[in-house]
Amino acid sequence: xxxxxxxxxxxxxxxxxxxxxxxxxxxxxxxxxxxxxxxxxxxxxxxxxxxxxxxxxxxxxxxxxxxxxxxxxxxxxxxxxxxxxxxxxxxxxxxxxxxxxxxxxxxxxxxxxxxxxxxxxxxxxxxxxxxxxxxxxxxxxxxxxxxxxxxxxxxxxxxxxxxxxxxxxxxxxxxxxxxxxxxxxxxxxxxxxxxxxxxxxxxxxxxxxxxxxxxxxxxxxxxxxxxxxxxxxxxxxxxxxxxxxxxxxxxxxxxxxxxxxxxxxxxxxxx
Amino acid sequence: xxxxxxxxxxxxxxxxxxxxxxxxxxxxxxxxxxxxxxxxxxxxxxxxxxxxxxxxxxxxxxxxxxxxxxxxxxxxxxxxxxxxxxxxxxxxxxxxxxxxxxxxxxxxxxxxxxxxxxxxxxxxxxxxxxxxxxxxxxxxxxxxxxxxxxxxxxxxxxxxxxxxxxxxxxxxxxxxxxxxxxxxxxxxxxxxxxxxxxxxxxxxxxxxxxxxxxxxxxxxxxxxxxxxxxxxxxxxxxxxxxxxxxxxxxxxxxxxxxxxxxxxxxxxxxxxxxxxxxxxxxxxxxxxxxxxxxxxxxxxxxxxxxxxxxxxxxxxxxxxxxxxxxxxxxxxxxxxxxxxxxxxxxxxxxxxxxxxxxxxxxxxxxxxxxxxxxxxxxxxx
Ligand code: SF4
Ligand code: SF4
Ligand code: SF4
Ligand code: SF4
Numbered sequence: 007x008x009x010x011x012x013x014x015x016x017x018x019x020x021x022x023x024x025x026x027x028x029x030x031x032x033x034x035x036x037x038x039x040x041x042x043x044x045x046x047x048x049x050x051x052x053x054x055x056x057x058x059x060x061x062x063x064x065x066x067x068x069x070x071x072x073x074x075x076x077x078x079x080x081x082x083x084x085x086x087x088x089x090x091x092x093x094x095x096x097x098x099x100x101x102x103x104x105x106x107x108x109x110x111x112x113x114x115x116x117x118x119x120x121x122x123x124x125x126x127x128x129x130x131x132x133x134x135x136x137x138x139x140x141x142x143x144x145x146x147x148x149x150x151x152x153x154x155x156x157x158x159x160x161x162x163x164x165x166x167x168x169x170x171x172x173x174x175x176x177x178x179x180x181x182x183x184x185x186x187x188x189x190x191x192x193x194x195x196x197x198x199x200x201x202x203x204x205x206x207x208x209x210x211x212x213x214x215x216x217x218x219x220x221x222x223x224x225x226x227x228x229x230x231x232x233x234x235x236x237x238x239x240x241x242x243x244x245x246x247x248x249x250x251x252x253x254x255x256x257x258x259x260x261x262x263x264x265x266x267x268x269x270x271x272x273x274x275x276x277x
Numbered sequence: 278x279x280x281x282x283x284x285x286x287x288x289x290x291x292x293x294x295x296x297x298x299x300x301x302x303x304x305x306x307x308x309x310x311x312x313x314x315x316x317x318x319x320x321x322x323x324x325x326x327x328x329x330x331x332x333x334x335x336x337x338x339x340x341x342x343x344x345x346x347x348x349x350x351x352x353x354x355x356x357x358x359x360x361x362x363x364x365x366x367x368x369x370x371x372x373x374x375x376x377x378x379x380x381x382x383x384x385x386x387x388x389x390x391x392x393x394x395x396x397x398x399x400x401x402x403x404x405x406x407x408x409x410x411x412x413x414x415x416x417x418x419x420x421x422x423x424x425x426x427x428x429x430x431x432x433x434x435x436x437x438x439x440x441x442x443x444x445x446x447x448x449x450x451x452x453x454x455x456x457x458x459x460x461x462x463x464x465x466x467x468x469x470x471x472x473x474x475x476x477x478x479x480x481x482x483x484x485x486x487x488x489x490x491x492x493x494x495x496x497x498x499x500x501x502x503x504x505x506x507x508x509x510x511x512x513x514x515x516x517x518x519x520x521x522x523x524x525x526x527x528x529x530x531x532x533x534x535x536x537x538x539x540x541x542x543x544x545x546x547x548x549x550x551x552x553x554x555x556x557x558x559x560x561x562x563x564x565x566x567x568x569x570x571x572x573x574x575x576x577x578x579x580x581x582x583x584x585x586x587x588x589x590x591x592x593x594x595x596x597x598x599x600x601x602x603x604x605x606x607x608x609x610x611x612x613x614x615x616x617x618x619x620x621x622x623x624x625x626x627x628x629x630x631x632x633x634x635x636x637x638x639x640x641x642x643x644x645x646x647x648x649x650x651x652x653x654x655x656x657x658x
Contacts, residue, residue, distance in 0.1 A: 206548065
């Protein structure tokens with residue numbers, strides 16, 4: 007998103023065209039946009055919603071000024087489709103844990119996917135799927151990532167505002183702890199011994215879990231340069247066993263590099 | 278903000294039963310009374326109306342990365358040390374809008390945040406915290422970068438300090454010469470004495486404002502017995518320090534050891550989570566964020582607490598200067614205990630122990646300094 011806006015200062019300007027795309031995902035992140043209610047009208051006023059099947063059947067052809075991409079790549083067809091979308095989009099922003107960290111469906115990356123298919127589907131012969139679920143940036147260049155399961159509405163509006171105004175989005179990459187402390191939430195890890203992934207998780211959710219006396223389970227994915235090993239060691243000091251630590255590293259961001267590697271260390275340790 | 282620092286201050290006695298009268302007098306004087314209070318499993322600072330909202334009969338146990346609230350056998354009002362909050366959250370707010378700007382025809386209209394500074398009465402300010410305020414004063418009260426938000430709030434603040442009668446497991450104010458007894462910078466300073474049959478505060482009057490307030494609060498003369506009990510309580514705290522920090526020559530020690538392999542050892546344990554800086558009562562760094570609305574017709578500048586543990590903190594065009602955790606921890610520790618002295622003429626650490634307790638992995642500033650110190654004596658020159 008460091009790109010300059012292509013619009014010049016002279017008015018009237020053409021409204022930038024927005025497209026929203028879905029890959030393997032639950033739709034929750036797209037719905038966050040619909041859920042922006044009051045802000046959505048303002049978004050519609052500034053952007054032409056050119057392709058957003060969740061909101062309107064009207065589909066305009068590309069190219070698009072900005073594409074929001076939800077979901078991970080799990081089929082050969084999707085692996086093709088994302089390249090088409092990239093070609094049609096000036097700016098491509100991935101939204102949510104599936105698109106940025108593989109999603110829960112990335113659990114298949116640690117096992118034989120055919121085994122899952124046999125167990126889950128009555129007629130497995132109709133299922134055509136890749137062995138892995140991978141984030142969009144393993145396939146095409148991504149201009150900006152919005153984290154979370156689901157994404158935060160305010161971060162979504164912020165990234166759209168930043169795009170419209172040709173400025174850098176205020177989306178920090180530091181730990182959730184920074185946000186937690188600014189809000190004055192007493193640390194659940196220190197004051198109650200509840201294991202928390204906040205020290206390795208990117209801020210942005212508004213400290214949902216610790217505010218409700220729960221540890222963070224990392225739905226915003228790894229922060230910048232996380233020390234996942236030291237955090238997991240603290241989890242084990244607080245009583246979490248290897249299996250539990252392996253599982254917490256494999257939730258919504260199962261394919262995020264730092265979480266995936268640590269989960270494999272704990273998997274090997276518990277075998 | 279109290280200015281008096283006379284040496285023979287007047288001492289009186291306030292019965293515990295009259296504590297509410299003190300709160301009421303402050304409220305009648307137009308102050309919002311802010312004091313320790315319970316939130317989830319911790320003692321934090323927030324606005325309170327009555328003494329029942331204070332953590333009466335509670336205490337706290339501290340160790341590296343661990344804090345536990347416990348119940349006391351008595352009804353002490355201030356029978357604990359410091360929690361995760363510090364008074365800086367009121368004097369130097371964690372997030373603040375600095376200004377707004379609107380498009381106005383062809384021009385721009387700026388609106389600065391000019392607050393009517395809130396009038397806080399801080400109740401239960403510990404001696405180390407008074408020192409922390411005096412350290413932040415050097416940063417914000419004068420000079421080129423004086424901060425009007427801090428100035429307004431600080432000048433208005435009425436300070437009821439409380440001497441410590443017990444120390445926490447991570448406290449080291451004795452090493453830093455900031456406690457456990459307050460020397461200056463308060464309007465009133467209480468020392469709590471709780472016994473089977475009596476419960477009172479010896480009150481030291483630190484300013485004319487403090488003396489004036491007491492006129493509305495029932496109190497009596499302090500007897501030598503009262504005073505003796507109060508000093509015994511403070512001595513008890515001094516003898517209980519959970520930690521010590523040898524500060525002799527610490528500035529040169531750290532400057533000499535900028536390349537010590539020990540920083541890498543800390544980096545293996547350090548999460549880079551920034552909790553230590555957020556809880557530190559002297560850390561003052563902020564960042565600013567510019568936000569716009571969708572139309573681009575309105576923009577705002579917000580100030581937020583920042584930390585030298587984030588990569589954006591040292592970002593200059595093209596990248597971050599301090600990319601490793603070892604560089605960040607070294608920077609933090611060296612600033613606190615060495616460069617601060619060059620910059621502001623004092624240590625940047627008051628020995629409150631928060632960074633040790635609230636570090637999720639219990640990294641201990643006193644232990645890290647000690648390790649560096651011993652590494653010098655153990656290795657051949
Ligand atoms: S509760 Fe979790 S996120 Fe908050 S400070 Fe503690 S470890 Fe960090
Ligand atoms: S606290 Fe963690 S798990 Fe909970 S919503 Fe925030 S990022 Fe997600
Ligand atoms: S460095 Fe640690 S002990 Fe020193 S003042 Fe800051 S939080 Fe307290
Ligand atoms: S020293 Fe502790 S609190 Fe500070 S950044 Fe490192 S792990 Fe976090």
